[in-house]
Every structure is written in structure tokens, then in C-alpha cells.
Amino acid sequence: MRILFLTHGFNSLTQRLYAELTARGHEVSVEFDIADSVSEEAVALWRPDLILAPFLKRAIPESIWKHHLCWVVHPGIVGDRGPSALDWAIQEGANVWGVTVLQAEAEMDAGPIWATQNFPLRRARKASVYRQEATEAALAAVLSALERLERGEKPTPLSEWPNARGQLRPSMKQVDRAIAWQKDDTQTVLGKIDAADGFPGVADSLFDQPCHLYDAWPEERLRGEPGAVIARRATALCRATVDGALWIGHVKRAGGIKLPATIAYAKESAGVPEVPLDGWWASEHATWQDIRYEEDGAIGWLHFDFYNGAMGTEQCQRLLDAFLWATQRPTRVIVLMGGRDFWSNGIHLNLIENAPSPADESWANINAIDDLAEAIIRCESHLTVAALGGNAGAGGCFLARACDEVWVKDGVVLNPHYKNMGNLFGSEFWTYSLPPRVGAEGAAMIMHHRLPMLAREAVQCGFYDAVLPAPTFRVDIARRAQELAAAWAQRRADKRAQRAADEAQKPLATYRAEELAQMRRNFYGFDPSYHVARWHFVSKTPHSWTPRHLARHRM
Known part of the structure; x- marks a missing residue:
């Protein structure tokens, strides 16, 4: 039809x-x-x-x-x-x-x-x-x-x-969503913020300044005066309720853009007590934890649930620290799980837009995510798996490909291209990881296609390794990871040999330098396309026309 x-x-x-x-x-x-x-x-x-x-x-x-x-x-x-x-x-x-x-x-x-x-x-x-x-x-x-x-x-x-x-x-109006901090219990507040998440958020205030609230998580242990901001952790703020507390991950200040809570209120939150977690282990009680680690025998599970899949400079650095820590554990396979809704969408455009110099922050962010990708590629102690249970886009698709295996849930939507964001060239070592799997022609098609790709298509073309049924996704990942662990010695030897051969042919540092030279032009060059596209994306500018790659009737 x-x-x-x-x-x-x-x-x-x-x-x-x-x-x-x-x-x-x-x-x-x-x-x-x-x-x-x-x-x-x-x-x-x-x-x-x-x-x-x-x-x-x-x-x-x-x-x-x-x-x-x-x-x-x-x-x-x-x-x-x-x-x-x-x-x-x-x-x-x-x-x-x-x-x-x-x-x-x-x-x-x-x-x-x-x-x-x-x-x-x-x-x-x-x-x-x-x-x-x-x-x-x-x-x-x-x-x-x-x-x-x-x-x-x-x-x-x-x-x-x-x-x-x-x-x-x-x-539903904001009056229907309004939070009564002196009356509403934690579940009621969570329900209101959950119902408004994405858009339009719940109109409220923090530090006596108007804002909209998003991205709420329950907190079991912390307590305080209802409505008061009682703690901070990384990018989130904890706020007390009448029977407990919850974390606010993101806010949008009046006239501003949606940002992590401690970034949006950087000055105000500086005096709030910091409540860090003890390492990367998954907490035993309900709390906000955007990076968490679990272990099952020879398998390490590294979860990173970043809001909308966006990975800022500091988030990439923390995830790199967590990954390097995981490589010191007595395991054989590390499974990078991402989050439920997104595995990763690459660099954090809102944080970049908010920075004093978006170009400088773009450069810092792309280098931070490249550091993470390079650490995964160079990992010799473990076999690595990217298990995509949620959607992925742009740099996130290629960060996943840095792993030895990529398994993706049936129904996941991928956007493995950068061109829609002002003709970005892209990095995350895609010039190293993509052509050997799909060929030069296939790589060019993926990078210029600009259209979504289903999990099944990604596996059929060789970009990813396996598509797994949605109902049994976690079970299938565990089974496959155990099989990898059983074959660890031979697979690790093969991996080391392949990495050495690749390095001798063309050093990984050269791939990175070549990609970043192109990205530097995107960030600092005369063509402002990336900065214009990012501003429109972050500002949620209403569409004035339909892109031609979507409007086939206008081609």
C-alpha cells in the first residue's frame, strides 16, 4: 500500500x-x-x-x-x-x-x-x-x-x-499536576512527575525559583522536611516528601532548556550535602543510581541509565571509571546493558548548548566518549558485550560496536548516522569498526541513509551480531554470556591477535585523529550547520518543513 x-x-x-x-x-x-x-x-x-x-x-x-x-x-x-x-x-x-x-x-x-x-x-x-x-x-x-x-x-x-x-x-493542566509537598506522599508525587515526564513536566519550584520537574526516582532511606532539597548525587537532587524522599534527575528552569538538576541549579545546589554511593555496586535499596554494577559468576553486568540516552562529558568519564573498575573484577565477560529505554544516543546536546562555549564542550564531550570507546576496544582482560534493550542513535550505535559482540532486542530502533545533526562526521571509531563488518559501500549507505533501522536489519547487514526476542531478552543474554565465558580463553586469544594485526596495519590512534579532525571542523569551522541544528533540536523549534529524506513525495 x-x-x-x-x-x-x-x-x-x-x-x-x-x-x-x-x-x-x-x-x-x-x-x-x-x-x-x-x-x-x-x-x-x-x-x-x-x-x-x-x-x-x-x-x-x-x-x-x-x-x-x-x-x-x-x-x-x-x-x-x-x-x-x-x-x-x-x-x-x-x-x-x-x-x-x-x-x-x-x-x-x-x-x-x-x-x-x-x-x-x-x-x-x-x-x-x-x-x-x-x-x-x-x-x-x-x-x-x-x-x-x-x-x-x-x-x-x-x-x-x-x-x-x-x-x-x-x-491535563498544571493545576491537575500540582504537587502539595506538605500533603502528597512519595508515590503520589512520583505519579504526578511520571505522568508529565518527557512533556510538559510538572510546574513547581526549586530553591524558590520556578521550574518544571522531570525524571523522578524513589529514595528509601533519606528523610527531611517535606519539600526541602536534602541531598545531591552526581547530577540529581533529592527532595523530601511527607513519608520519605525522591530524586529529581532533570529540571527546566523558567525560560531555559531541560538539564540535569545539579547543572540547572549549579550555584544553589553547591551547598546541598553530597550523598555518594559506595562504589559502583547496585544499591540494595531504592535510590537514584545512573551507573550500577552487578555480578553473576563469570559475568559482570554494567548498567548505565542516562536520561534520554544522552551522555555528557562527566557521565562518559564516570562510565569509563566504572568500566575500568569492572575489568579488575575476577570475571570473564562484561555486559554493557545501557538503560531500559535507551542504550545510548551519544553526546549530550543540551549540556553542550548550555555551556559557555558549545564548541569547546562539544570537543570535550566527543573526546570523553572516544576515551570510553577506546577503552572498550583495547580491553584484553575480558570479552565485552553491548546488550541493547533500548533504542540507540548516532554515537551510541558505534559506542556499542566498540564491544566484541552486540546483541539487540527485537523491536529496538537504531539511528546509526550523524548527518541529521548538521552533517556531523561522527567519531566513536566508526571508521575502524564499521567497514570491516558491512564493507565500504555498506558503511557509506548506513552513514548517509538518515532513516531508522530495525534490529533485524542491523543484524542482517552485519552491523550487529544477534537479534534476540523481546520476551526472553534478559534470559537469552545471560545464556549467551555464559557461553562466551566458557569460550573465554580461545576468544580472548583471537581477540588479542586481531587487535595486534589491526594495530600493525593502522594504529587506533590514527583512526581517532582522523575522525576528530573532521569533528573539529564541525565544531570550530566556518560551516555553522551543527550549531544551528543543535539549537533547533534543544529548543524544540516547531518544524517549518519536512526533511526530504522523509517526504518521498517531494523528492
Whole structure:
């Protein structure tokens, strides 16, 4: 089928649907919802069999839905209506939620139902639920709806749907999200911040200054006056509640951009007591710990759960310290797990934008992540595995490839390219690790493609090593890691020999110097494309046009 995506942006759900439908042979083009006239032009140019709206912030124009089959992917159960579906479900503690594919009509979210898919709603941040369960449910619902369409079936009117439990809910306002620090317990506060995570955050204040709160984690042991900031650790601040405390990982000050809490309030938090953890071992109690280590026999598990997968200079340095420490443990395999939602997305653009000199911070950040990648590549004591249970992009994709093995969960979306960020050349030793696996032509295609890649595609082309089923991902990783540990002696000998041969042919330092010479031009050269693209990305500037690599109808 010829399918036109009408969407507010190319977010994680839109990317997954785009990649999955394209892999199934559908011809898909994308148009960002900028204005009615622009969308109408896109429809005229592409002449789609179906218009799919996976991520819209307003209704599809009547001039389009009256004359074309239009499906809306709504993140709610059947009958749920309104723009804050997932927000209300999380904040009110629903146990089950869903995604519904319905036909666009005059009344928003009230059209006939093509398909729906429910899922257990875990207690988690909205952005995490959206990227995980809601995305999987949306894919299942869209595929089911397409099957119904191909069989010639008709959608079911909402009024005829049995046991529809959803209802019309208003847009959630900040008054609905407001935290009463002198009354709300920890779980209530967590629910409010979780329901607003990603966007729009919870309007509140820190150090008597207005801000929006994001990225909350429970804390079991620390206590204090409700509402008071009682501790800091790395980039997070701990705030007391009436029955405990929680950590705030990220905030956005009035008129500013989203930043790690201790960076956004650097001066104010300097006087807050620091409460470091004792080393890298995973804490036995609930707390905020962005890097943690676990061990099981010959296997070391290194987790690093960085918000949105962004890795700033200091985070890269801490992760390097943790990795080097892990190599001193009496194990044979180190599995780098990343986080649940993201493995890594490379350098931290928000921290770079916030720096006094974005160019200097870009340079420091890329060198810090290169230091980490080089340590992984040069590791001779252990076999290393990157286990991608979450999405990865840009430098994160190639940081993973620095490992001896890369295993990726089915359904993970990869963006192994840098060009969308102002034509960055990229580093993380991709010129060393990529061509031997996919060939020079394959490497050029990956680096210039600019489109998302599914886990299955990454393995098929040789970029990564294995795609593992989502339901048994952790079990399969443990089994494979044990097999690696059993073959450790021979694999380590082979690894050392290959590294020595590679070094003799072309030193790793030369690859790094060549990549960084290109990156220096991106950061300090006459072409400002990277700095302009980064500013637009960080500032969340509304789209004024659809990139041509997405809008096939405009090529």
C-alpha cells in the first residue's frame, strides 16, 4: 500500500511504525503537520491508499479525512478521548491501558474502531511507557487494522463496541499536576512527575525559583522536611516528601532548556550535602543510581541509565571509571546493558548548548566518549558485550560496536548516522569498526541513509551480531554470556591477535585523529550547520518543513 504518515514529528513511535511498515513492503512517505494547505499538498502528491496519523497534536483537516481513509493512532483504550490519555492513566494509577486505531471523523477520537491492543500499565515514566508498551501495542494494532482492511472488513462504530470503558477527558493542566509537598506522599508525587515526564513536566519550584520537574526516582532511606532539597548525587537532587524522599534527575528552569538538576541549579545546589554511593555496586535499596554494577559468576553486568540516552562529558568519564573498575573484577565477560529505554544516543546536546562555549564542550564531550570507546576496544582482560534493550542513535550505535559482540532486542530502533545533526562526521571509531563488518559501500549507505533501522536489519547487514526476542531478552543474554565465558580463553586469544594485526596495519590512534579532525571542523569551522541544528533540536523549534529524506513525495 501507499501510506502517508501525517505526524507532528518523527518521534520514536513514528520511527518504529515507519520502519516496520517499510520492511513489510509498504511504500511510506512522511509529512509533518505544519498547515492544512501543506498536508493537502502532500496528499495530492503522494496519492496514498491510507493516511496514518501516529503522533498528532491537532485534528486532521476535514478537507482530508472526508475524501481519504485516515487512521489515528490514539494512546488510549477504546472510548478514551482527549489529548492527555496516557497522562491521566498514569497519574490515576490505571492497571491496564491500551492503544486504539480509529478512523478520523468530525469528532476527535470518536471515529469507528479499526483495532485496539491493551497492555498492563506498569508504574513508570510516561515517556518510558510510550516508548515500550504503547509502541508495541500501537504496532500490533496497526498491523491488525491493516489485516482487516485487506480482508475488506469495516470498522466498528464506537457505540457498538462491547464494554468500552474509556471516556472523554480534558487536556491535563498544571493545576491537575500540582504537587502539595506538605500533603502528597512519595508515590503520589512520583505519579504526578511520571505522568508529565518527557512533556510538559510538572510546574513547581526549586530553591524558590520556578521550574518544571522531570525524571523522578524513589529514595528509601533519606528523610527531611517535606519539600526541602536534602541531598545531591552526581547530577540529581533529592527532595523530601511527607513519608520519605525522591530524586529529581532533570529540571527546566523558567525560560531555559531541560538539564540535569545539579547543572540547572549549579550555584544553589553547591551547598546541598553530597550523598555518594559506595562504589559502583547496585544499591540494595531504592535510590537514584545512573551507573550500577552487578555480578553473576563469570559475568559482570554494567548498567548505565542516562536520561534520554544522552551522555555528557562527566557521565562518559564516570562510565569509563566504572568500566575500568569492572575489568579488575575476577570475571570473564562484561555486559554493557545501557538503560531500559535507551542504550545510548551519544553526546549530550543540551549540556553542550548550555555551556559557555558549545564548541569547546562539544570537543570535550566527543573526546570523553572516544576515551570510553577506546577503552572498550583495547580491553584484553575480558570479552565485552553491548546488550541493547533500548533504542540507540548516532554515537551510541558505534559506542556499542566498540564491544566484541552486540546483541539487540527485537523491536529496538537504531539511528546509526550523524548527518541529521548538521552533517556531523561522527567519531566513536566508526571508521575502524564499521567497514570491516558491512564493507565500504555498506558503511557509506548506513552513514548517509538518515532513516531508522530495525534490529533485524542491523543484524542482517552485519552491523550487529544477534537479534534476540523481546520476551526472553534478559534470559537469552545471560545464556549467551555464559557461553562466551566458557569460550573465554580461545576468544580472548583471537581477540588479542586481531587487535595486534589491526594495530600493525593502522594504529587506533590514527583512526581517532582522523575522525576528530573532521569533528573539529564541525565544531570550530566556518560551516555553522551543527550549531544551528543543535539549537533547533534543544529548543524544540516547531518544524517549518519536512526533511526530504522523509517526504518521498517531494523528492
